[in-house]
Amino acid sequence: MPIFKPIEENDAKGKVKEIYDEIKKVRKITEIPNFWKSLANNPETLERTWTSLQQVMKKGALDPVVKELIYVAVSVTNGCEYCVKSHSLAAKKKGATNDMINEMIAVVGMANETNRLVEGYQVEIDEAYK
Amino acid sequence: MPIFKPIEENDAKGKVKEIYDEIKKVRKITEIPNFWKSLANNPETLERTWTSLQQVMKKGALDPVVKELIYVAVSVTNGCEYCVKSHSLAAKKKGATNDMINEMIAVVGMANETNRLVEGYQVEIDEAYK
Amino acid sequence: MPIFKPIEENDAKGKVKEIYDEIKKVRKITEIPNFWKSLANNPETLERTWTSLQQVMKKGALDPVVKELIYVAVSVTNGCEYCVKSHSLAAKKKGATNDMINEMIAVVGMANETNRLVEGYQVEIDEAYK
Amino acid sequence: MPIFKPIEENDAKGKVKEIYDEIKKVRKITEIPNFWKSLANNPETLERTWTSLQQVMKKGALDPVVKELIYVAVSVTNGCEYCVKSHSLAAKKKGATNDMINEMIAVVGMANETNRLVEGYQVEIDEAYK
Amino acid sequence: MPIFKPIEENDAKGKVKEIYDEIKKVRKITEIPNFWKSLANNPETLERTWTSLQQVMKKGALDPVVKELIYVAVSVTNGCEYCVKSHSLAAKKKGATNDMINEMIAVVGMANETNRLVEGYQVEIDEAYK
Amino acid sequence: MPIFKPIEENDAKGKVKEIYDEIKKVRKITEIPNFWKSLANNPETLERTWTSLQQVMKKGALDPVVKELIYVAVSVTNGCEYCVKSHSLAAKKKGATNDMINEMIAVVGMANETNRLVEGYQVEIDEAYK
Incomplete structure (x- = not known):
């Protein structure tokens, strides 16, 4: 219950x-x-x-479609099924194409990979980024 | 060492x-x-x-700036300092304004909050999303 | 299988x-x-x-009810459905009211949001916290 | 920069x-x-x-001290150093003793462990929790 | 849909x-x-x-079975059900015994616990590890 | 303080x-x-x-070196710097070569990527894995 x-x-x-x-x-x-x-x-x-x-x-400096895609990107990273399903649909309703969602997922995958390569190699922050 | x-x-x-x-x-x-x-x-x-x-x-269906913003959104969610710093800068170089980055951070914050509201209330998936 | x-x-x-x-x-x-x-x-x-x-x-310095609420807070953050369901129930059995659980969920949501605002803005640690 | x-x-x-x-x-x-x-x-x-x-x-159904402890518990789980440092201090100012914080950390550790035991064994949800 | x-x-x-x-x-x-x-x-x-x-x-310096176990360990930590189920099976097909999987899960549990003890106590990095 | x-x-x-x-x-x-x-x-x-x-x-069904590598894999996924540094060193002391650690990091990266591809596409569990 x-x-x-x-x-x-x-x-x-x-x-x-x-x-x-x-x-x-x-x-x-x-x-x-x-x-x-x-x-x-x-x-x-x-x-x-x-x-x-x-x-x-x-709508602001970013388009509502872009905001929805960012929303889904976070939800995918956190593994929240409800959030991925509902906000992917919201993105589509606001004009996202399947190609855009496909590319967003690919970026999310790569970012999650490289985030861990950084941790694994304990990459030091370059002077230029400080 | x-x-x-x-x-x-x-x-x-x-x-x-x-x-x-x-x-x-x-x-x-x-x-x-x-x-x-x-x-x-x-x-x-x-x-x-x-x-x-x-x-x-x-560049594809999504603009490289949008892809960088998604990259940073994931890195913020994962707490990867190097990745946030280097890809925020990359986003700026590709044309992201401070307003765009400010809005992206706000979306990432809200998505991380509502992802947990969904888990906390164990929200059931609506028929419309299945 | x-x-x-x-x-x-x-x-x-x-x-x-x-x-x-x-x-x-x-x-x-x-x-x-x-x-x-x-x-x-x-x-x-x-x-x-x-x-x-x-x-x-x-029971220790913290009441068992408080410990269960902390347990659920972690499980919500990690998105562990079984853990949220079973420990929410355990919290209730030990005396947690629905109001207490509602408030715990709200805190978990806000903490997950502000954790990412800190990462997004790369907030530097104040001298007072060092 | x-x-x-x-x-x-x-x-x-x-x-x-x-x-x-x-x-x-x-x-x-x-x-x-x-x-x-x-x-x-x-x-x-x-x-x-x-x-x-x-x-x-x-202050609500939960005491502000308890809320701060829940806040820290989430921040520890997410590995947000700034958040752990600032909200541990906030908890102390609102009356949390070191014993309370020690016990909160122990609960956070165990919850993070058992959350993964549940995932590792793919534990099915008991009828009683549905 | x-x-x-x-x-x-x-x-x-x-x-x-x-x-x-x-x-x-x-x-x-x-x-x-x-x-x-x-x-x-x-x-x-x-x-x-x-x-x-x-x-x-x-196959490289690490055996494919070990690689699959590491794969499952990450998937358990991230709470990805599909990944845990499919790669546990892959590990078995490549020769992992139930004992090996049991031990991997135990390590994953402990690592997730001690990771948070480190964050909770804000453990400073020893000179020897720098 | x-x-x-x-x-x-x-x-x-x-x-x-x-x-x-x-x-x-x-x-x-x-x-x-x-x-x-x-x-x-x-x-x-x-x-x-x-x-x-x-x-x-x-030592059990798994070698202590393998257990340390799994420990580091989890710590990399969670972004725990202290844990990555100390357990990478422990792995080396127990006999892990740099090649083994390099390969472990590569697996951790890929697993974190594909975990999110699964979430992004909401992959349904195959009958064979149930």
Whole structure:
């Protein structure tokens, strides 16, 4: 028996209901994903995460597609299946092509390899990088 | 006493010397960074990594700047100081602005947070993502 | 076909059987969890882990509930589903409320985020912390 | 040459200056730690992180000392030196004894070990935890 | 709906088909594992990974069995279920006994524990190791 | 100011002194490394870790050299500098050649890469591995 169950839309009240409505409106979706339904167990976390994500993922110097690809790159590195699946899809919806995702995965693989080559050889930081 | 010392340019021979020359030519630099000097302890690893990185980081569906930002995002997640420092600089040289790097770091922070919210609440995968 | 199968209670002999009996008595449970049944493939690992965990998780300067919450915090960070599920339940049995678990998850999320902000900005250690 | 330099107090303006003043007042310190000075390169990240941390680390169902210990536990798991050093000190200031920190470290060690025993043996989730 | 589907053998063409044939011949298997079928979404990644793995995993100063055990050790540390399952099996096929795998898992557990004891106590590097 | 200082040999008493003497005798060294001096802040952790490490790292189905290489492989993956440096040296003392360490690092790099390719493509587990 899991400790927390997702808070279904019918059971949402007060601030949780408000945020559910905003998520559906902003994201143009009709159903709240399990991520938000789970966070709703702690309304403060739900609100803070929703507000923070909107700020961080909005168009800025970087395109939203690039931000989603970076998001997936981190999730792949951490091995978070839910996050990889949901944000790969989000990347596609925002315009990422399969080629872009393929190349992102290749970069993530190489970075994870070379990060360990650096640790394995205990590479000293070049003067130029200090 | 470290197990491996960087192979200095004066001591490079054969395949190692060839790759050193190629790195300097392709990257338009006059000094080999410590990363390559360390990998040179295993010429096979040096050659394979140099070839692979050129293939993976070349312009494709993704711009080389975006690829460098993804590279740094992974290195930040893994806590690899050398990699963060050297590839942040590489990103800048390829055209990344400080604003772009600031935003990338913000995304990496949020992704690392929400990856753990997913694990903490054991969020189930939505039907739509399967 | 998995390399190792859990050692069922009926098949337990010698030291493994003794430890199974002790686990059931100390933990006041009637069935051995899969974790211990799997470790039983290496009786030395089974015994060492059981002894070590009892020492580390016992009441000390920290309350056993706090220790379980720390345990879950690490498991969430590492993305170990089995560990999150089993130790969240253990925390609850020892008296953790849902509010406590909700707050622990929020701290784990923030710590994982700020750990990466530190790496991203390569924050230098303040004199006061040295 | 690092990409970002800490924003010193004398160079802080507008929102950054306001937050610096608030940090000093709330934390009762006379000097801004490097963490905040680095985040100030992105005023949005500075503000969001400061606001979020105050919300997450405040007294709730969990004592602030316990929250700091959980924070350190995550930072130890991620190998973030700055974070371990600064939050261990924060824990002490809020009342953590050396015994408490010693025990937290022991739990973090064991959790990291058993997380991998679970992965190594591919332990199946017990019916009771589903 | 997943972003990428495995490329089945019947749908493989050109370079992908060639590599599938080589994998089956070299590995003496009749069916391509899902790992390679997934990588085939990016033929460059498929070819590079297949070539690199053959070079890295071949008999050298280390026996192929030892290399597979190291491979599993990393995969256990990263929590990659597919990798643990497939490479544990590969290790067995190359001659690893259950005792060897049991001992490898025990070392991985202890290393993950002591890595964090080092971080928790912020152990300074001894002169002898510098 | 660090929370914990290493317990110097002159200040060691009781159980700590006994274990220091045993470490020097068993390891045939004249000075206690900082790792053990730091753990001595918690005599229980010192004793448990010393006993456990001796059991886990002893000659068994795997050679002690192979066990040290696995230890380093995990430490490289986790980015623990102290652990990489001290256990690489330990591996050498037990007979590892530079070629063996070079090959181990190459395997660690590839495993970290392919672990992420698996996550990136969300590779499904083959029937044969279940």
